[in-house]
């Protein structure tokens with residue numbers, strides 16, 4: 001009787017231990033992610049002007065039309081490795097470069113992305129709105 005009780009107790013403790021370990025691993029993952037994001041947000045302090053992240057993404061229908069005729073060609077399906085609209089993970093890695101660097105990539109082109117992202121009529125402000133739009137308004141790197 002007691003032996004069985006002890007066996008149950010050991011089994012119970014083993015399960016608890018596994019649960020605790022799993023929690024610790026999860027906690028460690030959260031801490032690591034936070035450190036990465038904090039590191040990322042510290043780079044952002046040097047940025048000037050309106051930021052790409054942390055704001056509600058709004059875009060006029062005119063700019064949306066331009067986006068539809070150019071950026072959408074690649075950024076909807078991830079053509080040639082383009083970061084997909086709303087894919088917060090792949091965008092957050094790029095956001096660490098800072099807004100100026102992202103705008104520069106669009107203006108000059110980057111690998112398979114042609115200069116101006118095919119939008120000859122686009123202004124710099126249009127690119128800013130388009131990037132916020134693609135990043136997804138819910139992405140917040142810092143508060």
Ligand code: HEC
Pocket residue numbers: 067070071072073074075079080081082083094097101102103105106110111112113114116117118119122127130131
């Ligand atoms: C012909 C396809 C294509 C079009 C059109 C296009 N892009 Fe891209 N874009 C890409 C690809 C491919 C990448 C990833 C390049 C890489 O890092 O390999 C990219 C990357 C980017 C990046 C990240 C740049 C960086 O430095 O990491 C931004 C921002 C971007 N595009 C914005 C735009 C905007 C805004 C438009 C429309 C005005 C646009 N793109 C149109 C293919 C395109």
